[in-house]
Amino acid sequence: MNPPTIKLPFVFSTSTAGRHFNVEGRPIYGGGHSTISWTETEFQNCRWSRRAWTFQEQVMSSRLVYFANSGVHFLCRNKARSELFGTAKQFQKTLFLDKLTDSRNKTELYKIWAARVALPYSARNITFLTDTLPALSGLARYFASILEDVYVAGLWKKDLLCGLFWRLQDPTHRTLDSLLQAIQEHSNIGPSWSWIGRGELTTHGAGELSMWDDPLQYNSKCEGIEVTVTPRGVDEYGEISAAVLSLTGHVYPLSDADWVSISRTTGICVPKRSINGAVQYDFDWSLEQTEDRMSNLILILIGTATEKEPDDEDDSWNSIELPYGLIFHPAPTGQGYVRVGTFGPPTSGGSFLSLEFFLDCEIRTLKIV
Numbered sequence: 001m002n003p004p005t006i007k008l009p010f011v012f013s014t015s016t017a018g019r020h021f022n023v024e025g026r027p028i029y030g031g032g033h034s035t036i037s038w039t040e041t042e043f044q045n046c047r048w049s050r051r052a053w054t055f056q057e058q059v060m061s062s063r064l065v066y067f068a069n070s071g072v073h074f075l076c077r078n079k080a081r082s083e084l085f086g087t088a089k090q091f092q093k094t095l096f097l098d099k100l101t102d103s104r105n106k107t108e109l110y111k112i113w114a115a116r117v118a119l120p121y122s123a124r125n126i127t128f129l130t131d132t133l134p135a136l137s138g139l140a141r142y143f144a145s146i147l148e149d150v151y152v153a154g155l156w157k158k159d160l161l162c163g164l165f166w167r168l169q170d171p172t173h174r175t176l177d178s179l180l181q182a183i184q185e186h187s188n189i190g191p192s193w194s195w196i197g198r199g200e201l202t203t204h205g206a207g208e209l210s211m212w213d214d215p216l217q218y219n220s221k222c223e224g225i226e227v228t229v230t231p232r233g234v235d236e237y238g239e240i241s242a243a244v245l246s247l248t249g250h251v252y253p254l255s256d257a258d259w260v261s262i263s264r265t266t267g268i269c270v271p272k273r274s275i276n277g278a279v280q281y282d283f284d285w286s287l288e289q290t291e292d293r294m295s296n297l298i299l300i301l302i303g304t305a306t307e308k309e310p311d312d313e314d315d316s317w318n319s320i321e322l323p324y325g326l327i328f329h330p331a332p333t334g335q336g337y338v339r340v341g342t343f344g345p346p347t348s349g350g351s352f353l354s355l356e357f358f359l360d361c362e363i364r365t366l367k368i369v
Contacts (some may be wrong), residue, residue: 003348052126056139059117060097097142109147110159111212114204117143117219118154118166123200128237129189132197137237144237151236154196160227160245161220161303162204162211164326165342168197169202173285176294176329179340182326184332188232191243192338193326193368198284206324207280207344207352209305216305221323221355223363224248244336247300247366249325250361255295277353281327283341299343300366301325301358321355336367 046068058064066073071083117139117184126132133153140151150157155164173179183192190196204211211218226246232239279299304321324344328337345352 004222050125052121052132052135053172055121055124056136060138060142062097063120083262097139102145106147107247109143110156110162113143113161114163114166115212119201119203122195122198124167129186129197131187133240134235134238140237151355152227153190153194153240155194157227160225161218163310164193164302164339165206165209165211165324166198167202167205167282167342168198168284169200169203171284171286176285176287176340179285180332180338183338187369188239188241190240191245191369192340193245194243196254205344206282206342208347209322209324209344216307216322218303219321220303221301221358222247222249222303223365224365243369246365247302247326247368249363250301250358250363251364251366252299252301252358252361254297254299254327275355277351279323279343279348280341280346281343283327283343284339297340298328298337298366299325300364301361304355323353323355323358325358329369331369333369339368 026135049058064075066075073083074081083275087339117136121136126135136154143156147156147158149159152160171179173182186197187207190198193202224246225248228242228244229236230242231237231239232241280297301323302325304323307320307322322345324342326339327341329340330336331338
């Protein structure tokens, strides 16, 4: 015998058409200790969980009631209950704001923003790209209060040394020209140096460096970093009308390299054949063939990651500084530059360029839009 079905009526605020939602009747289990757990699969695959606007609704709510085909489910910070299976321990990984920010260590909070806010949010669907910042503004405002930092178009002013090194899971643009055109058309959505509106993210890093996991110390080698963001309206966490990143540092034009190897989004650059070392670059577009405009790219040193390696002679440890930075291309408008990738130590092993190589390069100030 089929269970009874209950019709829950509702209406859209933007439509007079009536709708209803079917829920099958099932016995309700109270606070028992059922060993059966229902999973998040049903919610991960539904439209509600894939929309950008619902992300902060889920994270910032203290209690959630899900109406699903399998029944009604209740979640709070400490428990999850289902009318079908009783207590659901497997749902405890659901994000709640107070759990996100349990840590008061600011370094850890910056990582939480990158890994548990920016990364999952970037994978969600949004109808209008101009809503990307507004749909995250409530959560950004809350983080700003506990970080005591300035929010700059999806990043944080005091965390730019790591925050600028977002990486795309699968770049949507297949050519440099396509990427440059999209950056120009979407300048009101987010600047080129921010992940906002650029696609789904993967871990932050440069070359072999992973800025979430590596127990490394990151040191700034920039002569200066300044950022200004102009909001479009009264909400400083919402839409922007302009955003400029000014970097002063050691610059190396890729056109000066003796040898460049290209492979999809990554490759190796050997600046001079007389130098024992190389860097790996990761582009923001899927590089499918050699492009003439590669000669317009420039590398700018941002910082170094410090690690220790053993000294075979006296069993001591030496500090090794691994340089990393950003890759830019002249902006399509002719005003300033745009970010098109990152570079760092090669993941394939071998010798990497020393810090001294970059310190010998010319110092310039670049305006990034």
